[in-house]
Amino acid sequence: xxxxxxxxIGGGLGSVLRFLIGKYLNNLDTSIPYGTFAxxxxxxLLIGFFLGLAAKNNAFTQQHSLLxxxxxxxxxxxxxxxxxENHVFLKSGDFLTFAIYTSMSFIVGLxxxxxxxxxxxxx
Numbered sequence: 001x002x003x004x005x006x007x008x009i010g011g012g013l014g015s016v017l018r019f020l021i022g023k024y025l026n027n028l029d030t031s032i033p034y035g036t037f038a039x040x041x042x043x044x045l046l047i048g049f050f051l052g053l054a055a056k057n058n059a060f061t062q063q064h065s066l067l068x069x070x071x072x073x074x075x076x077x078x079x080x081x082x083x084x085e086n087h088v089f090l091k092s093g094d095f096l097t098f099a100i101y102t103s104m105s106f107i108v109g110l111x112x113x114x115x116x117x118x119x120x121x122x123x
Contacts, residue, residue: 003066010071014043018076032097033085036078037105043077044109048116049123056121 022035050068054060082105089098 003063006063006067007071007074010067011075014072014075014077018078031088033081033101036081036085037101037108040077040082040105041108041112043073044112045116046076047073048113049120050116052117052120053123055117056123
């Protein structure tokens with residue numbers, strides 16, 4: 001039960017932060033979802049850092065991992081919103097934005113995970 005509560009709290013905090021970032025960064029004029037992109041990249045960096053710390057030493061417990069990686073990063077990042085935004089691009093025929101947004105999300109997100117792990121090992 002404690003583990004579920006940790007995931008719940010972390011997920012709630014991550015979701016609220018994602019909402020705020022999206023509210024202030026998503027561009028309604030061009031419909032480019034900068035907020036979702038930023039949240040997914042920052043979440044990738046953070047999960048790499050958190051799990052890198054967990055791999056580096058035993059000071060990062062399973063409870064820390066549940067709260068921060070599973071809960072917070074899980075609530076903060078959002079594949080469903082990413083998928084919906086790509087659906088909108090495709091439906092509107094905006095194939096260039098679709099290709100750029102999808103490619104950059106995967107490439108930058110993956111690099112952010114590796115950077116997070118590197119930073120944790122250097123920490």
